[in-house]
Amino acid sequence: METQQIAQLDKRLLDFINEWKGKKGKEIMILHKVQEIYGFLLRALAMEVSRLIDLPLAKIYGIITFYHIFKLKKPGKYQISVCMGTACYLKGGNDIISELENILGIGVNCVTEDGKFSVEVVRCVGCCGLAPVMIIHGKTYGNLKKGDLPKILGEYGESVLLDKENHV
Numbered sequence: 001m002e003t004q005q006i007a008q009l010d011k012r013l014l015d016f017i018n019e020w021k022g023k024k025g026k027e028i029m030i031l032h033k034v035q036e037i038y039g040f041l042l043r044a045l046a047m048e049v050s051r052l053i054d055l056p057l058a059k060i061y062g063i064i065t066f067y068h069i070f071k072l073k074k075p076g077k078y079q080i081s082v083c084m085g086t087a088c089y090l091k092g093g094n095d096i097i098s099e100l101e102n103i104l105g106i107g108v109n110c111v112t113e114d115g116k117f118s119v120e121v122v123r124c125v126g127c128c129g130l131a132p133v134m135i136i137h138g139k140t141y142g143n144l145k146k147g148d149l150p151k152i153l154g155e156y157g158e159s160v161l162l163d164k165e166n167h168v
């Protein structure tokens, strides 16, 4: 399986690795590129990057786990990004995360069993006037209250969420 994925390594990634190979900061730039192309950092890809830029796999994983932006698991079909920049944090970003956990049954950096939703925390997304803010699949929701969440998540067609609507 991993061999297959390596054999199919995206040409854009190979070109990018060749361009960055000898440059300072190559590790971060290349890992960003892997994530941009594949959506997350599959182990086989981390191994291949390690081989191609001649950096131990342990160092690659050190970088991946240090920077929270890197994902080791495939994100859900709908990625929920909750802003925890200062304004959003002060206006209740934590409540949003807790309520998402109540409704979806998953914490930050986790994916629902059906693969539909995943939750991540992000830094300021640039619309602090709307704090607290979350983004789902590229759509921004602002001035959030936890009671808004069942309806918003219902937009993504989750019948279980509709059952839980009365519960909030």
Ligand code: FES
Residues within 6 Å of the ligand: 083, 084, 085, 086, 087, 088, 089, 123, 124, 125, 126, 127, 128, 129, 131, 133
């Ligand atoms: S802090 Fe959340 S949008 Fe700026």
